[in-house]
Amino acid sequence: MKNITMEETRSLIIAEISDVITSAQKVHLDQLRMQDVAVKALSDQLYEKLAPEKTGINELVFPTVQELIDRAKLRQRRKRTRMLAIVTVSMAACLLAAVFIIRNIYYHEEKRFCFTVSGKVIPLEGSLSMTIENGMIKTNDNHIIYRYDENGSPTIAALNVPPGKKFDLILQDKSVVELNPESRLLFSLGKEEGSTRNFKLEKGEVYVIATPNEKRPLVFDAVDLTTTVLGTEFNVKRYETEGATISLVEGRLSVTNGTESCQLKSGEEIISAGFHVRKFDVDEVAGWRRGLIRFDSATPEDIKRAVKKFYDKDLVIDKNIPESHTMFNLDLNESLHTNMESYSEVAGLSYDSINCTLNLK
Structure with missing residues (x-):
């Protein structure tokens, strides 16, 4: 087979993942x-994104750096010094080029604001909705x-929203899915079996305004909880440390965890831990849509996580600050400086805006 481009190589890897390769x-x-x-790194990246369950199937064993050095020493005894230098420099240049390409093209997806489909990663910087x-x-x-x-076979697509960003997905029937920062949503494009439209929230939080469409x-699958929606408004949240929560704002919802099921009424939410139904405060749960994050009992660490999530800034907390609990509203319509000045005042702390640090007064 003739030499092929990296784009043709990408197509071969996708064909292998899809089991249609010759x-x-x-x-x-x-x-x-x-x-x-570079090809090995590209293959690993595509397998990890498109078929994580197959990751490792095509794993090849490469020599370690020490093994390469030992081999180079062996060649030195057999070849002239000049030829060895050329080979060594060429190998180093190729490795450096490969590292540079991989570093600049395939950086960690959690940091990317992008839409991924059929092996293509489409940046969304500057966009507000899709x-x-x-x-x-x-x-x-x-x-x-x-x-x-x-009408073609369904293709799985993904939306990745990093810290400091929000994004809206608008469906053909005008249903809207609003994605909070640090969220990843999978959905299908094309003709699916039956008449459903399937979504999977891998992590993060979304607010859904579903147009009635029987x-x-x-x-919506939040891994631990699944709900079928005909027309309603609800909030879905899933984080590894908290599990999944579905909060119904309007209408009715049927929710299941695979073994149990229940019907939610407006103002009720269900949490995956214990499959427990309880009342909730809409302003507290869905306030992020209006830019208001309410804390009834916030610790400095809670504020630090919120600053990273909504402003994509690393807040440093003085190690001498005790773990205190403060009622506070984070207003995302205001600057980070304004919010931190307000928090430090009610928490009895001082804020250094230059170093983004909370200190004892």
Whole structure:
């Protein structure tokens, strides 16, 4: 097989993941992974994103740095010094180039503001929303970023919203999914089995305003809890340390955890731990939509996490500050400086805006 570009290599890896690769293509791809560090890194990245359950299947064993050095010493006895220097420099240059490419193209996805589909990563910096309509996906500036076949096989897409960002996903029937910072949402494009539209909240928080649509209900999976939606408003939250919570603002919802099910009424929420139903305060749960985060009993660490999540800033807390609890409202419509000045005043602390540090007075 002739030499191929990195884009053609990407297509081969995706074909392998989809089990549509030919035997000859498979042999050539394995050779590329063994010979080229950049191809191996690209393969690992695509497997991790598109088929994590297959990660490790195509793992190849590469020599360690020490083994490479030992081999170089062995060659030194057999080849002239000049030839060895050329080979060593060439290998170092290739490795440095590969590291540079990988570092600049495939950095940690949690830090990216992007839409991922069919192996393509589409940046969303500067966008506020995305609309799905008639086989097209457009950003709020009416820019078409992706086309798909509405009657074709379903394709899994992902929205990743990093700290300091919020984003709206608008569906064809005008249903809206509002994503909080630090959220990752998976959904399907194309014709799905049955009539449902399936979404999976891997982490973070979303607020859903569902247009009544009995023919195509929304199914929201928060890993620990699943709900089918015909037309209502609700908040879904899932973090590894807290589990999942579904809070119903309007209408009715049927929720299940796979073994039990229940019906929620307006003003009720269910938490995955114990499958427990309770009342909730709408302003406290969904206040983030209006830019208001309410804390009934905030510690400095709670404020630190909120600052990172909503402002993408690292707040430093003086180690001598005790763990106190303070009632506080974080107003995201105000600057970080204004909020920290207000918090430090009610908490009896001082705020250093230059170093973003909370100190004892």
